[in-house]
Amino acid sequence: MTGSYASIFKAVLIAMQHLGETTEIAIIGGGICGLTTALALEQRGLSPTVYEAASEYRPVGAGILLQTNALLVFDRLGIADQIQSTGVPLDNGRILSTSGRTLQQFDLDGGERAHFDYGYVAIHRGDLQRLLLDELDSRAKTGKACAEIEDTDPPTARFEDGTRIHPDILVGADGINSTVRDVITPDIELQTLDATVYRATATCELPEQHRTRGVEVWGKGTYTGGAPIDSDRFYWFATAPSPSPFETATTGRQSITEQLREYYSSFPEPVPTVINSFAPDEDLITTGLMDVPPLDQWSRGSVVLAGDAAHGMLPFAGQGAAQAIEDALALAAALSRYSDYTTALETYERKRKHRADRIRSESHWLGKFATIQSDLACRARNHAVDLLPDSIFRRFRHRRTTGTSLPVTKEEAALR
Numbered sequence: 001m002t003g004s005y006a007s008i009f010k011a012v013l014i015a016m017q018h019l020g021e022t023t024e025i026a027i028i029g030g031g032i033c034g035l036t037t038a039l040a041l042e043q044r045g046l047s048p049t050v051y052e053a054a055s056e057y058r059p060v061g062a063g064i065l066l067q068t069n070a071l072l073v074f075d076r077l078g079i080a081d082q083i084q085s086t087g088v089p090l091d092n093g094r095i096l097s098t099s100g101r102t103l104q105q106f107d108l109d110g111g112e113r114a115h116f117d118y119g120y121v122a123i124h125r126g127d128l129q130r131l132l133l134d135e136l137d138s139r140a141k142t143g144k145a146c147a148e149i150e151d152t153d154p155p156t157a158r159f160e161d162g163t164r165i166h167p168d169i170l171v172g173a174d175g176i177n178s179t180v181r182d183v184i185t186p187d188i189e190l191q192t193l194d195a196t197v198y199r200a201t202a203t204c205e206l207p208e209q210h211r212t213r214g215v216e217v218w219g220k221g222t223y224t225g226g227a228p229i230d231s232d233r234f235y236w237f238a239t240a241p242s243p244s245p246f247e248t249a250t251t252g253r254q255s256i257t258e259q260l261r262e263y264y265s266s267f268p269e270p271v272p273t274v275i276n277s278f279a280p281d282e283d284l285i286t287t288g289l290m291d292v293p294p295l296d297q298w299s300r301g302s303v304v305l306a307g308d309a310a311h312g313m314l315p316f317a318g319q320g321a322a323q324a325i326e327d328a329l330a331l332a333a334a335l336s337r338y339s340d341y342t343t344a345l346e347t348y349e350r351k352r353k354h355r356a357d358r359i360r361s362e363s364h365w366l367g368k369f370a371t372i373q374s375d376l377a378c379r380a381r382n383h384a385v386d387l388l389p390d391s392i393f394r395r396f397r398h399r400r401t402t403g404t405s406l407p408v409t410k411e412e413a414a415l416r
Helices: 002-018 032-042 068-076 080-086 109-116 125-135 256-263 271-275 320-337 341-370 375-387 390-402 410-415
Strands: 025-028 049-051 063-066 088-090 092-097 102-107 120-124 146-152 155-159 169-172 191-203 213-218 223-228 233-241 285-291 303-305
Touching: 025 032, 025 155, 032 049, 032 125, 032 320, 063 068, 063 125, 063 223, 063 233, 063 320, 068 080, 068 109, 068 320, 068 390, 080 120, 080 125, 088 223, 102 109, 102 375, 102 390, 109 390, 120 125, 120 223, 120 233, 146 169, 155 169, 191 341, 213 375, 223 271, 233 271, 256 271, 285 341, 303 341, 320 341
Parallel strands: 025 049, 025 169, 092 213, 169 303
Antiparallel strands: 063 120, 088 120, 092 102, 146 155, 191 233, 191 285, 213 223, 223 233
């Protein structure tokens, strides 16, 4: 009898830990990945704490395109409809040449939305962040920049204000320049693409045909476009070779914004209208382009990576946020299913690493393809894209969506 009671008591303790009663989870980084991870964990009975480096949450940044796989994850979290009503569901997308010729067009209503109930949604990053914060039961701790991970088993994190935490599990969702990653795979050097990217959000009156349409324009050495994120706001981006020809402005010469307006004035709409609508320079977000090389592992001890910290990728496939969001649900599902942390983190990595690394590689290849600087190669690229059947693009997008990392539900498990 004594052995039986001991077994029962042990089982109860494991169940308590499994339900999150004794598990302290810290999430370093309160961006889209960190907040989505926290929400997914809370919905599974766990009580994570988010530590964000910024002193406060503000509606900073530009737009973000959430592809269908991201919406499928948010549907599992019960907030997909809120995201759709906050952002702009796109009914189609187009790839154009600089002359305005349509190289490819994507029917998102008849394709993704008809098959999966969700298509693509363009939304301001700050709006998505606020929606996630409002859904959380707990408040993120701001002003907590992580300085160092001092140990991994059990984890110890030191913040720049001198405080330390000792959680059972520590999630590094602290972006492409992750501090947490240093303790798992030290000496990783980010890979750079020889290009600069400009982003801005413009308030403007769009022609009717552009109010629910995403657009990309493929030119020589530049890739530009964007999507509406509200009834009167448009998220715009453009790449330029590095060093950028628009960075040469000096006193008494044109501002960068004025140079951009002049350069893109002959591009197809809505690009000129959008660029003419944002304020000079201060509205511009200018960054280099870089990604994270494939990592040997995503975890060490009880410290694990998610999102850009694990697989930061170039933006050309539009999948950076979506892959981070997939990570969030997969990690929460593994941690809520397995009481043994090692098994949970190994399961999460096994389910996510191959897909995320493959899409990261696709994004890198697309980046080189989209920023070709040779006239001849640019014409050949656009001609090839123009000749490809629509069905190839549809199949590619369909496969990407069907491969979404969605944990098996109880109902699905019962049918197996």
